[in-house]
Amino acid sequence: MNYLLHILVLVNIYAVLSLSLNLLVGYAGLLSLCHAAFYGIGAYTGALLMVDAGLGFWSALPLAVVMTVLLSFSISVPALRLKGDYFVLASLGFQGIVFSVLRNWTSLTRGPYGVSGIPQPTFFGIEISSPLAYVFFTGAIALVCVGLLHLIGHSPFGRALKTIREDELAASALGKNVFRLKVKAFAISAGFAAVPGVLLAGYLSYIDPTSFTLLESIFILSIIIIGGTGNTSGPLLGAVLLIFLPEALRFLGVPNAIAANLRQITYGLILIIVLRFRPQGLSGEYRFT
Secondary structure, three states: OHHHHHHHHHHHHHHHHHHHHHHHHHHOOOOOOOHHHHHHHHHHHHHHHHHOOOOOHHHHHHHHHHHHHHHHHHHHHHHOOOOOHHHHHHHHHHHHHHHHHHHHOHHHHOHHHOEEOOOOOEEOOEEOOOHHHHHHHHHHHHHHHHHHHHHHHOOHHHHHHHHHHHOHHHHHHOOOOHHHHHHHHHHHHHHHHHHHHHHHHHHHOEEOHHHOOHHHHHHHHHHHHHHOOOOOHHHHHHHHHHHHHHHHHHHOOOOHHHHHHHHHHHHHHHHHHHHHHOOOOOOOOOOOO
């Protein structure tokens, strides 16, 4: 039972991660490979504030979001002047830089040993310690984030991003500041990615750099490609599908020694099939070309 609750917590976390990346990929048409970096920045900022500075969860959370948003400008301002594959490579470089910092700045991040002893969140003085309580806690925060991202996507700002995605020249001709809109989208996406990072830190009471690698960025991107982009339902469907899918391998009696590799092969096959036969994903609007 506790394992099922753990999976539900992960679904809540990845729902916010996928929807926040969807703002970039599905609405603005920016293929980013550094979302796990923002996820990690949020997790480490929140964890260090709680462990070293003695702050509570509710004080560390907004500060982690602000820090992640500020650091997002260091990649968005220079990288968004690039186009296509060059932007993807720039985001890939930022992902590598962040992972190297988390792994090697041992005086701050504890390096490969990670940060332990992270206090669990409290709500009106009640510690959220049981798996069931954390399911409801992360679910409530995820619901707020999903609602906000849905409103952003359907706001004039979201519609402007879709215009940029379809035709930047047309958006510029309509008087839109394309560069500024992209930078804002990047900042909002990064800020929302920090929230599940802090949730993960409080849930596990421990984090290390291996949770925020390039493979994690690719996994988050795979969620929205398979589920669909450009709307709210696609990333949510992708998060549920790709989090629960590995559990099916347990019922097939796959040995643990090959289960991890088989999981990656399965993800790859699904990704190829979806891109070949349904480029917009299972429940998306934006077609990858």
